[in-house]
Amino acid sequence: MATDVVMPQMGESIFEGTITKWLKKPGETVQRDEPLFEISTDKVDAEIPAPATGVLKEIKVGEGQTVQVNTVVGVIDADGQRPRAQATAPAIGSPELTPEAGSAAGARTAAPAKGAAGTRRGAADTDGPAAAPPLAPARAPQPPAPSSQPDGQTATNEAIEVKMPQMGESIFEGTITKWLKQPGDQVRRDEPLFEISTDKVDAEIPSPASGTLAEQRAAAGETVQVNTVVAVIRAAGAAPARAAAPAPAGPQSAAAVTQLSGSAQPSGRAPAPATAPAADGERIRSSPLVRRLAKEHGIDLAQVRGTGQGGRITKEDIENFIAQGPAQLKPQPAAGGPAAPVAAAAGAIEVPGDLVPMTPMRRKIAERMLESKRISPHVHTIYEVDLTRVASLRARVRGPWEQRNGTKLTFMPFIARAACAALRKYPIVNSSVEGESIRYHRAIHLGIAVALDWGLIVPVIRNAEEKNFLGLARAINDLGERARTKRLNPDDVTGGTFTITNPGSIGGLIGLPIIMQPQVAILGTGGIKKQPVVVTDADGADSISIRSIMHIVLGYDHRIIDGATAGYFLGFLKNFLEEWGEEIG
Amino acid sequence: MPAVTYLEAIRLALWEEMERDPNVFCIGEDIGIYGGAFKVTDGFIDRFGAERVIDTPIAESAIVGAAYGASLTGLRPVAEFQFMDFIACAFNQIVNVLAKSHYRWGAPAPLVLRGPSGGGVHGGPFHSQNPEMWFVKTPGLKVVCPATPADAYGLMKSAIRDNNPVIFFEHKFLYRRIKEELPNGGGDFTVPLGRARQARAGRDLSVITYAAMVHVALEAAEALAAEGIEVEVLDLRTVLPLDREAIAETVRKTSRAIILHEDTLTGGLAGEIAAIINEEAFDWLDAPISRIAALDTPVPFSPPLEHAFLPKVEDVVREARRLRAW
Numbered sequence: 021m022a023t024d025v026v027m028p029q030m031g032e033s034i035f036e037g038t039i040t041k042w043l044k045k046p047g048e049t050v051q052r053d054e055p056l057f058e059i060s061t062d063k064v065d066a067e068i069p070a071p072a073t074g075v076l077k078e079i080k081v082g083e084g085q086t087v088q089v090n091t092v093v094g095v096i097d098a099d100g101q102r103p104r105a106q107a108t109a110p111a112i113g114s115p116e117l118t119p120e121a122g123s124a125a126g127a128r129t130a131a132p133a134k135g136a137a138g139t140r141r142g143a144a145d146t147d148g149p150a151a152a153p154p155l156a157p158a159r160a161p162q163p164p165a166p167s168s169q170p171d172g173q174t175a176t177n178e179a180i181e182v183k184m185p186q187m188g189e190s191i192f193e194g195t196i197t198k199w200l201k202q203p204g205d206q207v208r209r210d211e212p213l214f215e216i217s218t219d220k221v222d223a224e225i226p227s228p229a230s231g232t233l234a235e236q237r238a239a240a241g242e243t244v245q246v247n248t249v250v251a252v253i254r255a256a257g258a259a260p261a262r263a264a265a266p267a268p269a270g271p272q273s274a275a276a277v278t279q280l281s282g283s284a285q286p287s288g289r290a291p292a293p294a295t296a297p298a299a300d301g302e303r304i305r306s307s308p309l310v311r312r313l314a315k316e317h318g319i320d321l322a323q324v325r326g327t328g329q330g331g332r333i334t335k336e337d338i339e340n341f342i343a344q345g346p347a348q349l350k351p352q353p354a355a356g357g358p359a360a361p362v363a364a365a366a367g368a369i370e371v372p373g374d375l376v377p378m379t380p381m382r383r384k385i386a387e388r389m390l391e392s393k394r395i396s397p398h399v400h401t402i403y404e405v406d407l408t409r410v411a412s413l414r415a416r417v418r419g420p421w422e423q424r425n426g427t428k429l430t431f432m433p434f435i436a437r438a439a440c441a442a443l444r445k446y447p448i449v450n451s452s453v454e455g456e457s458i459r460y461h462r463a464i465h466l467g468i469a470v471a472l473d474w475g476l477i478v479p480v481i482r483n484a485e486e487k488n489f490l491g492l493a494r495a496i497n498d499l500g501e502r503a504r505t506k507r508l509n510p511d512d513v514t515g516g517t518f519t520i521t522n523p524g525s526i527g528g529l530i531g532l533p534i535i536m537q538p539q540v541a542i543l544g545t546g547g548i549k550k551q552p553v554v555v556t557d558a559d560g561a562d563s564i565s566i567r568s569i570m571h572i573v574l575g576y577d578h579r580i581i582d583g584a585t586a587g588y589f590l591g592f593l594k595n596f597l598e599e600w601g602e603e604i605g
Numbered sequence: 606m607p608a609v610t611y612l613e614a615i616r617l618a619l620w621e622e623m624e625r626d627p628n629v630f631c632i633g634e635d636i637g638i639y640g641g642a643f644k645v646t647d648g649f650i651d652r653f654g655a656e657r658v659i660d661t662p663i664a665e666s667a668i669v670g671a672a673y674g675a676s677l678t679g680l681r682p683v684a685e686f687q688f689m690d691f692i693a694c695a696f697n698q699i700v701n702v703l704a705k706s707h708y709r710w711g712a713p714a715p716l717v718l719r720g721p722s723g724g725g726v727h728g729g730p731f732h733s734q735n736p737e738m739w740f741v742k743t744p745g746l747k748v749v750c751p752a753t754p755a756d757a758y759g760l761m762k763s764a765i766r767d768n769n770p771v772i773f774f775e776h777k778f779l780y781r782r783i784k785e786e787l788p789n790g791g792g793d794f795t796v797p798l799g800r801a802r803q804a805r806a807g808r809d810l811s812v813i814t815y816a817a818m819v820h821v822a823l824e825a826a827e828a829l830a831a832e833g834i835e836v837e838v839l840d841l842r843t844v845l846p847l848d849r850e851a852i853a854e855t856v857r858k859t860s861r862a863i864i865l866h867e868d869t870l871t872g873g874l875a876g877e878i879a880a881i882i883n884e885e886a887f888d889w890l891d892a893p894i895s896r897i898a899a900l901d902t903p904v905p906f907s908p909p910l911e912h913a914f915l916p917k918v919e920d921v922v923r924e925a926r927r928l929r930a931w
Contacts, residue, residue, distance in 0.1 A: 309860050312888040329931055335860050335891040 023072040025094040027087050030061045037061040038086040039093060044076045050096060057093070074098040180229045182251040184244050187218050188510025194218040195243040195380045196250060201233045207253060214250070217380040220510040222474070231255040243380075303375070305332035313338050381475040392537045396577040400532045403572050403590040406598050407548055410434050411568040413600060425490055425605065432468065433493035433604075435520060435545055435572075438596040440464055440485050440492075443518055446589045448581055449574075450517050452538040458580055467516030467536060468496055470503040471526070477503050478536060480516040490605030524548065530571040540580055543593075546571035606791035612780040614754035614787065615719075616645050618761035619683060621793060623653055626681065629765055630657040632672055633685030642687040643721055643780060665694035669718065673703055673770075676716040681765055686720030689774055690734045703770040704745030713768040717761075721777035723817055723867055724899075724915055728777075729906035735816075735868040735899075740772050741845045741877070747771040747798055748845035752819035754785045756842055759796025767798060776817045783820070799843045801851035807835035810925055811855040813878055814865040815841040818916060822865055825921035834929050844874055852878060853885035860891035861928045865916055870898035892931040895924045 027037050041058040044050050055067040056076070070076075074096045081093040184194050194216040201207050201214070212224040213233070235252040238244050304321045306314070310333050314321050324341045326333035378386065410431065418429045443450040443464050452459045466484035470477055479499035484492060502508050518539055523531035524547035533544045548570045555565040572593065574586050609617065623629045630653075631646055637660040640647030650658040661668050665686060672682035686692050692699070699718070706714040724733035740748050747769050751757040757775065764771035788794060804819055805826050812822040819840045826836035839855045841848060856862050862882055864875035875896040882894055897916045905911045 307860075307891045308888050309891040332931070334931075 021098050022077065023074070023096045023098055024092045025056060025068075025071060025096060027059070027081075027089050027091045027093055028068055029089045030059075030064050030066060034061045034089065036086055036088050039081055039083055040065070041083055042079055042094075043067070044070075046076050046079055048076050050074065050076055070096060072096050072098050178255040179234065180231065180253045180255060181249045182213065182225075182228060182253060184216070184238075184246050184248045184250055185225060186246040187216075187221060187223065191218050191220060191246065191510055193243050193245050196238050196240050197222070197379065198240055199236060200224070201227075203233050203236060205233050207231065207233055215506065218510070219380075219384065220513050221477070221506075221508045222381060223506045223508070227253060229253050229255055305330055306338075307332070307335070309335055310338045313342065317342055379474065381477075385475060388537065389534050392534050395537055396535050396540070397579060398532075398535065398575055399578045399581075399583065399586070400573050400575045401583060401586045401590060402530060403594050405570045405572055405594045406553070407431070407568045407570045410597055410600050411548065413604070417604070421604070425493070427494050427497045429493065429604075430496070431545075431548065431570075432496050432520070432522065433489055434597060434600065435522075435543070436466060436468070436481070436484065436492045436496060437489050437602065438593050439518065439520060439543055440466065440487075441596055442589050442593040444485060445592055446585060448585060449541045449576070449589050451540055451580065452517070453540065453577065453580060454538075461517040463517070465515050465517045467519035467539075468499060469519060469521035469533075470500050472504060477508065477513060478516065478519060478521075479503055479508055479512045480514065482515070488605060489602060493605075519543070520545065524570065530573050532573060533575045535575055535577060540577040541586075541589075542575045544573040544575065546573070606786060608784040608786045609754050609758075610781050610784050611751075611754045611757050611775070612643065612645060614758040615761055615775060616647075617787075618758045618765075619646070620649070620652075622683075622762060622765045623649070623657065625793075626765075628679060629681045629683065630659065630675075631683050631685065632659040632661060632668055632675075634661055634663055634668070634687050636660060636685050641685060643777065646685070665691050666698050669695040669698040669703070672716045672718075673698065673706070673714055676714045676770075677706075677712055681715050681717075683717045683719060683765060686718065688728075688732045689720045689722035689736055690731050692718065692720070692736060692772075693739070696739070699740065699746070699770070699772070700743045704743045706745070707769065708745055714770045715765075715768045717764045717771050717773050719761075719764075719773035719775060721780065722774045723776040723778050724904050724911060725778040725817065727906065727908050727911060728904070730903040733904035733911075735774070735866070737772070737774055737844055738868060738872055738874060741874060745770070746845060747843065748774070749798065749843050750774045750776070750816040751796075751842055752776070752779070752804075752816050752840050754783065755787050756796050756802070756840075758787055759794055760798065760842065762793070762795045763798050766795070771798070774816065778817050779820075796842065799846045799848060801848035802840045802842055803851075803855070804838040804840040805836065807837035807859065809835045809859055810861040810863065810928060811837045811839055811859045812863045812865055812921060812925075813839045813841065813852060813855065815844060815874075816867060818865045818867050821916060821918055822921060825918045825925065828918065828922055829925050832926075834925055836925060847878070847881065849881055849885060852881050856882050856886040857889040860889050861931075862890075863895045863897060863921065863924050863928065865897045865921060867899055867916060869901050870896060871901050873898050892928045895928055897921060897924055 027039075030037065037059040038061070039057055040060045043055050043057055050056055050070040050073065052071065052073040053069040056070040058067050059065065076094060077097045078095040079093070080095070081087050081091065087093065184196075187194065195218070196214055197217045198215040200212050207213055207227040207230065209228065209230045210226040213227040215222065215224050231253045233251060234254040236250070237252070238248065238250040244250060305326060305328070306321055310321070313319070313335075314324070319338070319341065321333060321338075324333050324337055327337055328334040414429055414431070414434075421429050447460050448458070450461050450464055452461070463483050464485040466481045467478040468481065470479060479502070481487070481492065481495045481499065484495075487495065499508070499512060502512070516536060516539060519533075519536045519542045521531075521533045521542060522545045523533070524545050527547050530546035531544050533542045535542050548568050550566050551569045552564050553567040553569065554562050555567070556562050572590060574590050576586050619631065623631070631649060633641070633646075635642060636646040637650040637655060637658045640649070646658060661671070668684050668686075672684040675682045695718075703714050703716070706712045722735050722737070724735075726733065737748050737750060740746050747764070747767065749760050749764055749771060751760050761773065764773050805823055807826065807830075812826070814822045819838065822836070822838045826838055829836050837855055837859055839851060841851075862879075864878045866874055868874065873896075875898055879894045879896065882890070897920050899916060900914050902914065905914050
């Protein structure tokens with residue numbers, strides 16, 4: 021078995037030490053209490069004895085390095101044990117407990133930290149702080165030692181912690197939205213283990229190792245800090261018996277909804293018309309006291325009339341209800357007879373329907389949309405675009421183009437390319453308001469809204485102005501694909517300077533989009549439809565022709581963009597598309 | 606025995622303890638010849654001599670250090686601060702030395718640090734504070750804040766006889782304003798540290814408080830009784846350690862709680878008590894817990910501002926009505 025060697029605490033006020041010299045090399049045999057390395061701290065220099073007999077397997081902290089007290093600086097493989105990696109020492113459970121019976125190191129660590137005599141020799145040359153330095157080994161965190169391990173099976177039961185990943189510099193927490201594996205399930209390395217939702221992106225988190233999911237430490241719906249341990253995986257080959265062991269916080273994904281949708285009321289009873297509306301799904305206002313009394317007396321709070329503020333059931337209300345006796349407690353059968361005079365909830369406002377909490381993404385969208393409507397006075401201008409030329413170009417080259425380039429050819433890159441050109445021509449549309457100034461962005465970071473089954477996200481193509489048609493097409497397809505498979509990085513969804521949204525993809529004629537703050541405009545594209553259109557030829561003769569027509573809309577911040585500017589912008593865009601003349605690669 | 610003021614009760618307790626136990630002595634600024642800034646030790650030097658009533662330089666840190674040293678030798682010093690505001694000058698001695706004495710060295714430190722605290726006397730920001738929370742945060746100390754002459758007497762005796770450092774906050778607004786006859790016909794008695802007292806019984810709502818605010822609560826309770834709201838007043842008396850059982854008991858009885866203190870709100874004792882209620886009596890609550898405390902500013906000198914700053918009877922009445930209707 022492996023024993024960690026830690027930086028000892030040499031005194032009350034000493035928090036770190038520098039390793040000045042290793043007295044043993046990896047592979048060398050050491051005796052317990054034999055000097056292993058030398059350290060230097062603020063107050064003393066000392067030789068530190070080995071905490072166990074065995075082979076020095078690994079030096080984790082080299083000479084000259086300064087580390088915190090209790091940092092693992094090396095690993096000793098105790099006698100007679102085959103070498104085994106024990107890199108992540110205090111993986112599960114509390115350190116410091118569970119001494120390993122039979123091993124010298126274990127027996128030693130079992131001794132309480134304070135006053136472990138015999139561990140002092142290394143400190144012999146201290147310049148005499150009063151408190152005896154409690155030495156290293158006494159505190160060494162032990163490798164996880166399952167107490168209920170049947171027999172000798174100590175091999176390969178390495179526990180691997182799964183942590184909430186940091187999804188970006190400015191992201192400090194994430195919500196686990198779904199567990200894809202349950203305790204006891206086998207997982208392969210890189211197989212999706214759970215889904216998270218952060219301020220910026222949703223993502224599937226892959227398993228860091230193969231093995232058995234031993235424990236979920238955070239339930240679905242829970243928001244935890246980055247680097248919090250959310251699960252423990254028992255490495256492949258672990259004794260299967262233990263997989264089922266510690267599984268608190270089981271699957272609770274449905275719990276929130278279930279709880280909100282009311283107490284499990286026996287549905288057999290016909291709703292008595294005179295009673296208050298069966299308040300399934302509605303939280304009845306009461307108090308901890310009232311709920312406790314209701315539980316103790318088996319009272320359904322929907323039956324109690326509340327006289328407090330907003331119809332709240334008060335202590336007096338429930339006490340009176342109890343005092344009126346058991347007749348009150350049983351709902352009257354509705355059959356035939358006169359409706360039972362059950363107290364109608366006079367003040368209570370009952371809203372039927374299920375109350376389901378918003379997902380973090382939905383909350384974020386709600387917040388952003390509201391904020392944008394508040395900040396920017398929105399105006400929308402709509403243009404009609406004849407896409408016949410683009411549509412026929414696309415139809416003509418699509419097959420070979422897609423084969424050649426290995427990506428889809430949609431209308432979106434045409435629009436994106438035209439938008440970039442228009443933004444270059446009218447830079448005010450690619451700007452932001454900062455106080456009483458306007459920031460003209462040098463680059464175009466083009467956001468493309470992607471509808472998802474679970475919401476909406478706007479990944480951003482960076483420096484879109486530098487990309488040619490093919491580059492834009494690839495970027496659009498790549499971001500769309502990664503958005504739908506939850507593989508976006510936070511950086512993919514920030515920093516946009518202009519946004520395109522395509523409600524037409526669902527079939528709408530046009531929609532009036534809301535600006536993504538702090539941008540000042542958003543381009544919407546409608547559905548493409550063949551329409552009879554009056555066309556005037558070069559000689560001025562009119563004829564009716566079948567053309568592919570699309571509506572485009574610019575939603576803009578009227579604080580800085582006037583209707584005329586928006587018109588010029590859209591006119592340029594329209595022209596660019598109608599007279600498409602660029603190579604598309 | 607005639608009624609005594611809050612100040613006289615403290616003086617009496619000190620005097621009797623010095624008579625009873627030769628190890629008890631007083632130390633502080635101007636406590637000897639001058640008799641103390643508030644005359645608590647007036648005449649002590651004539652009876653007990655300058656060796657047991659020691660005048661010191663203006664150096665709170667030195668006063669506490671000397672008292673601590675004396676306590677280590679088995680004496681029982683009672684150190685006076687002219688105003689508890691200046692206890693901050695001795696902060697390190699108290700929190701790092703006194704409070705750790707038993708835990709670090711197994712050495713009892715039987716001393717009492719006493720002095721006037723509290724506002725309402727137009728003393729301004731340096732002479733009106735309620736600094737008890739600096740010490741409530743410090744394990745190893747006991748902190749006492751009596752509200753009545755009887756409690757001041759009984760708690761002072763307990764504090765002197767206790768083997769731990771006790772900080773004894775006297776409320777200067779109460780010194781000469783309240784008077785009562787001591788129980789036990791003038792005979793010796795003590796009030797245990799760490800026990801609250803029911804100052805008034807009621808069924809509808811509990812006001813949990815201490816020191817001068819006990820009297821504000823009682824006055825409010827009187828006004829509310831006229832409206833049919835029966836208020837129970839719990840006087841904590843000792844704020845470290847807190848009487849958790851008494852707090853839980855009164856809330857379980859009334860299901861509504863107001864926590865009232867003269868110290869400022871943020872970081873005040875009310876937050877701690879709210880947490881205790883949450884831990885001990887959540888299932889008995891029928892309304893949110895309400896906190897009433899001084900504003901989060903230094904104590905203003907201007908009388909109208911100080912009036913606005915301090916919690917008042919009408920604040921308690923208003924909150925009680927709100928909770929009752931909730």
